[in-house]
């Protein structure tokens with residue numbers, strides 16, 4: 001997976017919506033795809049117009065994430081989101097202002113409450129996984 | 132081509148802006164159209180010069196407001212060739228108009244009666260009937276499309292002596308196909324059914340004549356025909372409107388109230404509880420005037436030529452599934468195998484091209500087409516050939532960028 005600092009630099013360098021689009025397409029290629037067995041209803045994040053699956057595993061208190069989507073840009077966004085939270089404790093993750101961090105990455109247009117994407121639902125599932 | 136959309140552009144100043152440094156290319160007209168200056172001016176004028184509640188106070192402003200409000204009813208009646216202005220009921224939009232009818236007819240339905248719709252319906256002309264069927268024990272039946280998107284050659288058997296209500300869209304918002312309305316309405320009438328036409332996608336494009344259609348009810352929304360949001364119309368024949376139980380009660384719709392009983396007002400007021408959307412009504416009448424001042428058939432021919440041009444170019448380009456008819460439609464609905472429509476939509480947006488990607492409030496139709504959603508470019512009178520080409524160019528670029536090698 002692309003390392004976080006590099007990813008941040010890439011996204012922050014985007015000067016236009018088109019740049020962000022192209023960067024997300026590039027990032028999307030770095031997301032390992034889930035298997036058919038993992039893409040089950042239980043792992044689906046509700047509230048996304050594209051299908052999004054998210055699997056959270058806990059190991060010695062650290063949270064590890066796997067995710068996939070049928071839409072490419074969403075896979076790019078997932079790479080960005082997971083790079084922020086991967087390998088952290090739930091307590092750490094809950095302290096983060098993920099919306100602000102994504103906005104810093106030029107991804108604020110993915111944070112609208114519009115029905116066309118479910119990034120807020122993904123963040124919710126990451127920060128409050130038991131729901 | 133005799134018609135020049137550039138002559139209309141100055142009336143739509145909103146279109147003269149850029150989106151992310153690209154010229155804004157607005158091709159989401161089936162969702163809502165932009166509003167011309169005369170509509171904006173009419174709304175301003177109302178608030179600046181004659182704002183007052185209607186049908187209530189006897190004073191200078193209230194008289195002016197009431198006159199303009201009732202003149203607007205006359206304008207809309209003539210716009211759809213309704214015989215009487217009292218046959219025009221104001222609603223919030225097509226959705227509310229259909230709900231007014233679905234609730235209003237509940238008392239005529241019995242268990243085992245049939246409500247018939249088609250497989251092209253928007254959820255607005257499906258869910259109210261389904262819920263009505265649940266409440267009454269009636270059966271919701273569907274006149275289906277065949278797998279290649281055509282009407283079954285023999286659909287008359289769907290119209291039975293149990294059919295009490297037949298409701299159909301004139302034009303599909305999702306794929307732009309039209310229904311064989313006249314034939315269907317005649318079949319429904321032979322069975323003594325009430326007929327409702329959802330004209331939401333038709334009024335901006337086709338001159339409408341409700342008497343020629345012969346339907347009992349005709350509904351549409353102002354915002355899809357260059358008018359304001361929040362205003363729509365329920366047209367009904369007199370006997371059809373009279374049979375409706377009022378869906379809402381309150382002020383304006385009553386003649387006399389005591390604690391024991393209420394005497395309802397006459398049509399159209401009986402079906403218009405509460406203070407109406409006065410500015411919306413004024414704006415809608417201005418939108419009718421705007422359309423009446425155009426050569427409607429020339430506008431239609433232009434819009435269809437844009438859709439046909441896009442169809443032809445994309446068909447030639449190959450690799451694109453098009454769900455719209457080739458001709459006689461004002462929109463193009465498509466998908467691209469193995470590429471998500473939301474990804475294409477994001478690229479179009481980044482280039483300032485506004486379209487709609489999704490299920491278009493028609494889940495059953497999408498299921499029948501075997502897709503989760505489609506990407507829809509829908510045209511209005513102010514769109515140019517350059518914009519139609521721009522849509523094709525950017526779409527083809529998006530496909531290149533998103534294709535997995």
Ligand SMILES: Cc1ncc(COP(=O)(O)O)c(C=O)c1O
Nearest residue numbers: 224225226253255304331332352
């Ligand atoms: C065919 C059709 N019917 C009904 C509606 C509902 O219109 P409104 O949301 O304005 O009530 C729409 C709007 O998209 C439509 O396209």
